[in-house]
Amino acid sequence: MGPLGDLASGFGVALTPENLLWALIGVFLGTAVGVLPGIGPALTVALLLPVTYDLEPISAFIMFAGIYYGGMYGGSTTSILLNTPGESASIVTAIEGNLMAKRGRGAAALATAAIGSFVAGTLGTLALTLVAPVMVKLALRFGAAEYFALIVLAFTTITALLGGSLVRGLISLLVGLTIGLVGVDTLTGQSRFTFGVPQLLDGIDVVTVAVGLFAVGETLWVASRLRHGAEETIPVRGSVWMTREEWKRSWKPWLRGTALGFPIGSLPAGGAEIPTFLSYSIERRLSNHPEEFGKGAIEGVAGPEAANNASAAGVLVPLLTLGLPTSATAAILLVAFQRYGLNPGSQLFQRDPELVWGLIASLYIGNVMLLVLNLPLAGLWVRLLAIPRPMLYAGILVFAGLGTYSQKGSTVDLVILYVLGALGFLMRRFDIPVAPAVIAVILGPVAEEHFRRALQLSQGNYMTFVTRPISGSILLLAALGLIVPIVLRAVQTRRTPPASSA
Amino acid sequence: MEQTPLPSTPEQVSHHSPPPLRDRLAELALAGAVVILGIIVIWETRGIRVTPAYSKVGPRVIPYLVGTGLIVVGLWLAVEVLEGRTATGAGDAEDADPTLPTDWRCVGGLAVALLVYLVLIERAGFVIASALLFFGSAFAMGSRRIIRDAAAGILLAIAVYEIFTRGLGLRLPAGVLTGLL
Numbered sequence: 001m002g003p004l005g006d007l008a009s010g011f012g013v014a015l016t017p018e019n020l021l022w023a024l025i026g027v028f029l030g031t032a033v034g035v036l037p038g039i040g041p042a043l044t045v046a047l048l049l050p051v052t053y054d055l056e057p058i059s060a061f062i063m064f065a066g067i068y069y070g071g072m073y074g075g076s077t078t079s080i081l082l083n084t085p086g087e088s089a090s091i092v093t094a095i096e097g098n099l100m101a102k103r104g105r106g107a108a109a110l111a112t113a114a115i116g117s118f119v120a121g122t123l124g125t126l127a128l129t130l131v132a133p134v135m136v137k138l139a140l141r142f143g144a145a146e147y148f149a150l151i152v153l154a155f156t157t158i159t160a161l162l163g164g165s166l167v168r169g170l171i172s173l174l175v176g177l178t179i180g181l182v183g184v185d186t187l188t189g190q191s192r193f194t195f196g197v198p199q200l201l202d203g204i205d206v207v208t209v210a211v212g213l214f215a216v217g218e219t220l221w222v223a224s225r226l227r228h229g230a231e232e233t234i235p236v237r238g239s240v241w242m243t244r245e246e247w248k249r250s251w252k253p254w255l256r257g258t259a260l261g262f263p264i265g266s267l268p269a270g271g272a273e274i275p276t277f278l279s280y281s282i283e284r285r286l287s288n289h290p291e292e293f294g295k296g297a298i299e300g301v302a303g304p305e306a307a308n309n310a311s312a313a314g315v316l317v318p319l320l321t322l323g324l325p326t327s328a329t330a331a332i333l334l335v336a337f338q339r340y341g342l343n344p345g346s347q348l349f350q351r352d353p354e355l356v357w358g359l360i361a362s363l364y365i366g367n368v369m370l371l372v373l374n375l376p377l378a379g380l381w382v383r384l385l386a387i388p389r390p391m392l393y394a395g396i397l398v399f400a401g402l403g404t405y406s407q408k409g410s411t412v413d414l415v416i417l418y419v420l421g422a423l424g425f426l427m428r429r430f431d432i433p434v435a436p437a438v439i440a441v442i443l444g445p446v447a448e449e450h451f452r453r454a455l456q457l458s459q460g461n462y463m464t465f466v467t468r469p470i471s472g473s474i475l476l477l478a479a480l481g482l483i484v485p486i487v488l489r490a491v492q493t494r495r496t497p498p499a500s501s502a
Numbered sequence: 503m504e505q506t507p508l509p510s511t512p513e514q515v516s517h518h519s520p521p522p523l524r525d526r527l528a529e530l531a532l533a534g535a536v537v538i539l540g541i542i543v544i545w546e547t548r549g550i551r552v553t554p555a556y557s558k559v560g561p562r563v564i565p566y567l568v569g570t571g572l573i574v575v576g577l578w579l580a581v582e583v584l585e586g587r588t589a590t591g592a593g594d595a596e597d598a599d600p601t602l603p604t605d606w607r608c609v610g611g612l613a614v615a616l617l618v619y620l621v622l623i624e625r626a627g628f629v630i631a632s633a634l635l636f637f638g639s640a641f642a643m644g645s646r647r648i649i650r651d652a653a654a655g656i657l658l659a660i661a662v663y664e665i666f667t668r669g670l671g672l673r674l675p676a677g678v679l680t681g682l683l
Contacts, residue, residue, distance in 0.1 A: 037597060054671040167582055170575045171536055177568045178543055185550075185561040192550050192561060193543075216616075223608045223643055225598040389597050390645035391654060394636040397612075398655075401619055401635060402662060405628075406672045414620050421616075425609075430532050448564045455559040 003133045010357025014365055019062050022055070023362050026063035027369045030070020035077050035381045038222065038396060041312075042328035042438070043214040044071035046207050047399050049336060050406050057340040058355050062362040064336055068329065069121060069366045072312050073374055076113045076305055077381050081106060089272035089308045092280040096293070096300030103296050110378050111242045112250045112298055113305040118371040119251075120258040120306035124313025125363045127262050128320075132349070132360070135321035139346040144454035145465050147322070149474035151447040154268045154318075154326055156478045159436045160485050168432045175423070176440025179204050186445065187452055199412040206335045206442045208404050210328065212417045213434045215400040217424015219393045224425070226389070241375070250302040253283050257306030265314025268326060272311040279303040313363070320344050320356060324443070328435040331442045529588045533580035540572030611642025627677015632659035 013019065029051070033044045048067050052060040079090040080097035093113065100109040142150075159169035182193045183203030194200040242250065260282070261275040283303040284293045293300055318324040323345040325331040337344050342352065349356050374381075404417045427434055458464035466472045547565040582588075615638030622631040636655030645651055663683060666672040676683055 050666060050672060051670060165582075165587075167575055167578045170571075171579065174536075174568060174571045174575060175539070178539065178572065181543075181565055181568065188553055188561050190551050190553075190561045192565065193546055219639075220609055220612060222598045223612050224604045224606075225600060225602040226605065226608060226643060227597055227599040227602075388645065390640040390643035391636075391651065393643060394638075394640040394651075394655070395658065397616070397639050398632050398636050398658060398662070401623070401632065402628075402666070402674075405623060406666070406674060409673060409675075411620060411624060414623070418616055418620070426532070430529065451564065452559045460559060 003129050006133075006353060006357045007129055007361060009354065010359070010361035011364075013058060013354055013358030014062060014361040019059055019358070019362065020365070022059045022063040023066045023366050024369055026066025027070045027366050027373060028066075030067035031074040031077075031370070031374065031381065032070075032384065033067075034071035034074020035384045036074075036387070036392060036396075037078055037082055037385065038218055038392065040214065040329075041068065041071035041075060042210055042332055042435075044074070045329055045332045045336070046210045047215070047403050049207055049332070049339075050403055052336070053339075053406075057342065058358050060336070060340065061355065061359045064333060065359055065362045066366045066369070068333065069309075069312065069363065069370055071329070072309055073114065073117055073370050074381065076117065076308070077110060077374075077378065078385065080109045080113060080301070081382060082385055089276050089311075091273075092276050092304040093301055093308070096280075096297050099294070099296030100298065100301065101296075105296065105298075107378070108242045108246050108298065109296075109301050111375065112246065112302045114371060114374045114378075115242075116250065116254040116257065116302045116306040117309040118367055119254045120261060120308075120310040121313060121367040121370075122364060123255075123258045124262045124265075124310040125360065125367065127310075128266075128313050128316055128363075129360060131266065131317055132321050135317060136346040136349045139322055142322075142470070143468070144450040144457065145468050145471040146474065148447055148450040148454055149465060149471040149478070150268050150322065150324060151443050151450070153474050153478040153481070154324060154443065155436075155440065155447075156481045157268065158326065158439055160481050165431065166485060166489075168430070169436055172427065172432050172434065172436040173440050176209075176437030177444040179209060179437070180441045180444030186449055197412070199408075199410055203445070204416055204441070205407060205413070206331055206438065207407065208413055208417055209420055209441045210332055210438050211400045211403055212420025213424035213427065213437065214328075215396050216417060216421025217428060217434070219396055219400075220421060220425040221428040222389070222393060246298050249289075249298050252286075253279070253299045253303035254306040256282060256286075257303040257308075258310040261307035261310030261312075262314040265311025265326075266317035267314075268318055268324060272308045272315075272327065275307040275311050276304040279307040316363075320359075321346060321349070323446075325439060328438040331439050334442060525588050526583055529583040530580060533576045533583060536576030536579065537573050538576075540569045540574075540576060543569030543572060608642055608644070612639050615639045615642055622677075624675050625677060627679050628674040629656075629659045629663050629679055629683065630677060632662065 014023070029048055030044060033039055033048060034041060039047070045064065045067055052063055055063065075090050076093050076097070079094035080101055082098075097109040097113065100106060155173055159173045160166055178193075180203070182200055184191050184201050191201055257275070257279045260279050261272065264275045264278075265272060280300055280303065283297075283299040284290060287293065287297060287299050289297060289299075312329075315325075315327050315330050318326055319330045319333060321344075323334065323343055325334045334344065342348060342355070400417065401414065404413050405411070407413060424434060426432075427437075454464055455462065464471075465475060543565055547562050547569060550561050550565070552560040552562060615635050618638060619631045619635040622634065633652075633655040636658060637651050640651045640655070641648075660683070663674055663676075667674055
């Protein structure tokens with residue numbers, strides 16, 4: 001059976017009335033929570049995890065697919081109407097989209113974002129359908145050394161390419177790795193860094209880390225510097241639709257954004273930030289209306305939004321075929337899989353094809369639902385933006401407590417949550433990105449296991465990572481990813497010395 | 503919610519004017535904390551027992567690497583700060599205004615609300631603890647519409663409890679309201 005045959009059987013699973021209902025609930029909840037200011041896609045998925053505890057795996061994942069795409073959609077609405085990007089990948093959308101809204105074209109900005117997301121999401125999912133089986137075949141040839149090298153590559157690119165400062169990204173990564181070390185060592189059964197607390201033997205859950213750093217940390221940060229005065233929500237007038245001219249200006253950016261977003265998203269480097277920024281600068285260069293950029297150009301919304309959603313589909317390639325999450329959101333999705341005792345990777349495709357292809361099929365369905373849901377319901381989502389901030393953040397804390405406590409029913413987890421919340425507050429204060437830490441918590445232990453397995457196979461010979469061709473070349477790439485930005489920065493500072501150096 | 507530079511300003515860490523002394527000291531304290539964390543990690547690693555069979559690549563190798571890494575990046579941050587490169591605190595501000603000074607009363611109020619939640623969740627039950635958490639944090643963040651917030655907190659707590667325990671099969675402590683819910 002080729003990928004299309006697999007996909008057809010996946011649709012057979014996803015199109016049952018029950019699973020369609022779960023997809024619809026997922027899409028609706030994902031959008032509603034994603035719209036709320038202060039909640040990005042990663043937190044949306046983390047906070048909604050308890051909703052699926054009682055479901056069959058296949059229904060749970062169909063719902064998660066809806067939540068995942070829905071959260072992305074919701075985020076773009078917030079950034080256009082409030083100029084408050086819920087996550088870094090929406091920053092560009094926020095710039096031009098908010099300016100469009102201020103000029104009275106908010107409805108068109110929402111429409112081009114929604115339709116662009118649909119186009120990119122569908123094409124991206126199609127690409128996922130075709131690429132995933134190829135990746136699975138490739139992954140079968142990977143050993144422990146290769147997996148370790150891949151994770152190192154993901155670590156370096158996530159920290160070096162994102163964020164303004166390499167050293168701050170590395171601090172985040174290493175703090176995440178330290179948190180990941182807590183608990184029983186999987187290979188020898190020795191407890192590490194548990195400080196005698198039995199509840200720490202299981203390790204610190206990634207969901208607690210994400211909720212603590214994102215939800216509690218963000219709430220404390222906002223509370224410490226609460227913006228006073230009314231929020232500027234821009235009312236949307238008229239129907240959410242575009243003029244002929246706006247269609248004409250949107251479709252090429254949608255396709256170009258997709259072409260950038262999917263491949264970059266599917267690399268172990270991953271992330272949606274780079275393709276959205278690239279798309280923005282390309283659209284500015286190619287536009288017939290470059291003068292409109294910085295004043296609300298529709299291309300500046302259409303392209304980056306498409307790139308954002310295509311990369312969300314791309315991120316699923318390493319997640320499903322290699323078990324390698326490359327964004328904070330994907331890290332939470334991986335936890336969801338592990339909750340059901342499932343390990344994404346090439347084996348999952350062979351052992352549980354129904355589940356994997358049902359999930360992929362439901363991504364197509366979720367995209368259609370989102371489009372149908374979002375064009376007419378935009379007005380409803382807009383009203384969510386008007387929730388008074390004290391109530392919004394109070395609600396976030398209630399759900400943070402629920403999500404953490406309900407995992408094991410232990411107040412120790414709440415204490416961990418608060419400690420991580422304080423850590424998240426400090427990270428915000430000092431411009432330390434949070435995503436590398438979240439990814440490191442889940443990938444750190446995996447990396448260590450592969451590292452030690454590879455060394456057992458090679459009888460302790462560390463050269464195994466370099467001499468195996470695939471592993472060696474991946475590690476070379478990782479080293480370049482770390483060194484090149486440092487060199488570039490050094491060259492840059494030499495050319496433009498600080499205006500007032502001490 | 504991650505911080506990434508805007509396309510127009512590729513460097514979030516500014517080095518245009520020397521940052522105020524207070525900020526520099528705070529950043530140096532951060533760098534020191536990272537170094538100390540690294541030392542703690544290495545110290546604790548020495549206490550991990552190693553079975554002879556795994557002595558080559560046992561459970562200590564990676565912790566040692568991580569601890570060393572923390573010390574290195576801590577020192578690296580200290581060097582950057584001494585060169586005048588500190589954080590601007592201007593990440594993608596959501597509802598926060600990074601130019602304001604820290605409002606410790608507001609943060610302290612939230613901390614109290616969270617601690618009350620921790621103490622009450624198993625003693626008084628999920629509903630009471632959650633309603634108080636909602637009301638307390640809204641109050642700490644400056645909301646003074648007491649009746650509305652109290653009503654919203656109670657309704658939210660009951661709705662969440664009912665939906666998650668009855669509809670979704672989660673177990674949450676009923677506390678003193680056992681039998682009533």
